[in-house]
Amino acid sequence: EIVLTQSPGTLSLSPGERATLSCRASQSGSSSYLAWYQQKPGQAPRLLIYAASNRATDIPDRFSGSGSGTDFTLTISRLEPEDFAVYYCQQFTGPPSMYTFGQGTKVEI
Amino acid sequence: QVQLQESGPGLVKPSGTLSLTCAVSGASISSGNWWSWVRQSPGKGLEWVGETFHDGRSNYNPSLKSRVTISADKSNNQFSLKLTSVTAADTAVYYCARNSKWELMWWGQGTLVTVSS
Numbered sequence: 001e002i003v004l005t006q007s008p009g010t011l012s013l014s015p016g017e018r019a020t021l022s023c024r025a026s027q028s029g030s031s032s033y034l035a036w037y038q039q040k041p042g043q044a045p046r047l048l049i050y051a052a053s054n055r056a057t058d059i060p061d062r063f064s065g066s067g068s069g070t071d072f073t074l075t076i077s078r079l080e081p082e083d084f085a086v087y088y089c090q091q092f093t094g095p096p097s098m099y100t101f102g103q104g105t106k107v108e109i
Numbered sequence: 110q111v112q113l114q115e116s117g118p119g120l121v122k123p124s125g126t127l128s129l130t131c132a133v134s135g136a137s138i139s140s141g142n143w144w145s146w147v148r149q150s151p152g153k154g155l156e157w158v159g160e161t162f163h164d165g166r167s168n169y170n171p172s173l174k175s176r177v178t179i180s181a182d183k184s185n186n187q188f189s190l191k192l193t194s195v196t197a198a199d200t201a202v203y204y205c206a207r208n209s210k211w212e213l214m215w216w217g218q219g220t221l222v223t224v225s226s
Contacts, residue, residue, distance in 0.1 A: 001171075035212035037155075044204055044216035045147075045155065056214070088155055092211035097168040099145070099157035099213070 002026055004089055004102035011107045019076040021105045023089035028069045033092040036065055036074045039104075040085045048087075049074060076107070084109055111135040113205045113217035121199075121224050127192040131205030131217060138186045139163040143208040146179060146190045148201040149219075156201075160208060161188055195224045 003026040013019055023034070031052035037045040047056040049065035052072055062077040076083055089102040117129035131144070138144065146158040159169035161179040169177050173192070181188045192199060202221050206213040 033211045037213075039155075044219050045213075046216070047209075047212055047214055050210070050212045090155075090212065094168075097143070097160060098170065099147075101155040101157070103154045 002029065002091055002093055002098075002100050004091055004100055006087075006089060006102035006105045008105060009103075011105060012109070013079055013107065014109065015079050015081055017079050019074075019079055019083070019107055021074040021076075021087055021107075023067075023072040023074070023102050025070045025072075025091055029091055029093060031068045031072075034065075034067070034072050035090045035092075037088045037090065038083075038085050039088065045088065079107070083107065111207055111215040113207065113215060115203060115205050115217045115220040117220060117222070119221060119223060121195055121222060122226055123196055123224055125195055125224075127190070127195050127199060127203075127222055127224070129190045129203055129205075129220065129222070130187050131189070132185075132187045133207070134186070136207065138181050138188060139183055144179075144181065144188045145206045145208055145213055147204045147206055147213065147216075148199075149204070150198075150201045153201075158190065158192075158203075197224050200224045 007022045034052045036049040039045040053065045086104045112134045114132045143160045145160040159179045161167045163181045176193045178191045202219040204219045205217045207215040
């Protein structure tokens with residue numbers, strides 16, 4: 001069973017600063033299977049990045065993803081007020097299908 | 110624009126069965142995508158419960174497999190979740206979602222299910 005470890009647990013930053021979030025997998029997998037989500041309080045998660053580095057529809061270009069193997073990174077180049085949220089990475093494995101999430105990184109002011 | 114809406118009882122008794130339905134609009138349940146359930150315990154992270162395809166195939170999280178059934182209802186363009194023998198640990202917000210290759214593209218707003226007597 002794959003385990004995803006996100007770091008840091010909490011990131012305290014100011015608007016305009018750069019945020020770098022890490023996701024480390026316990027075993028190597030295809031980068032095609034790595035996604036990132038944003039979740040704000042009381043809302044469903046929103047897909048930001050798929051296949052490690054591809055932005056989902058309508059996601060601003062200040063969000064970027066990178067990485068391969070076991071180490072992946074989500075970067076927010078310049079934080080906007082609406083970016084303060086919890087971010088989760090997710091890895092697909094299979095067959096049979098299994099979707100595993102990291103424990104989340106909270107980006108706070 | 111795909112829209113998903115969860116519905117079902119918000120309160121389930123311990124040892125009972127949790128039953129939820131996800132109504133899909135803006136897309137056909139037979140479109141070739143898989144359809145998933147994800148849950149989030151209060152203040153906790155996300156846990157994938159399982160997925161179904163319109164032809165009857167399903168896959169489940171091994172940690173829940175013995176208690177879960179997910180199935181598609183093509184005639185009503187919806188899919189459902191049944192979780193048996195529930196305990197307080199199953200209290201969570203349950204989300205339905207549409208898969209896109211290897212990630213979850215579209216999500217419902219979520220519904221809180223509390224397990225309590």
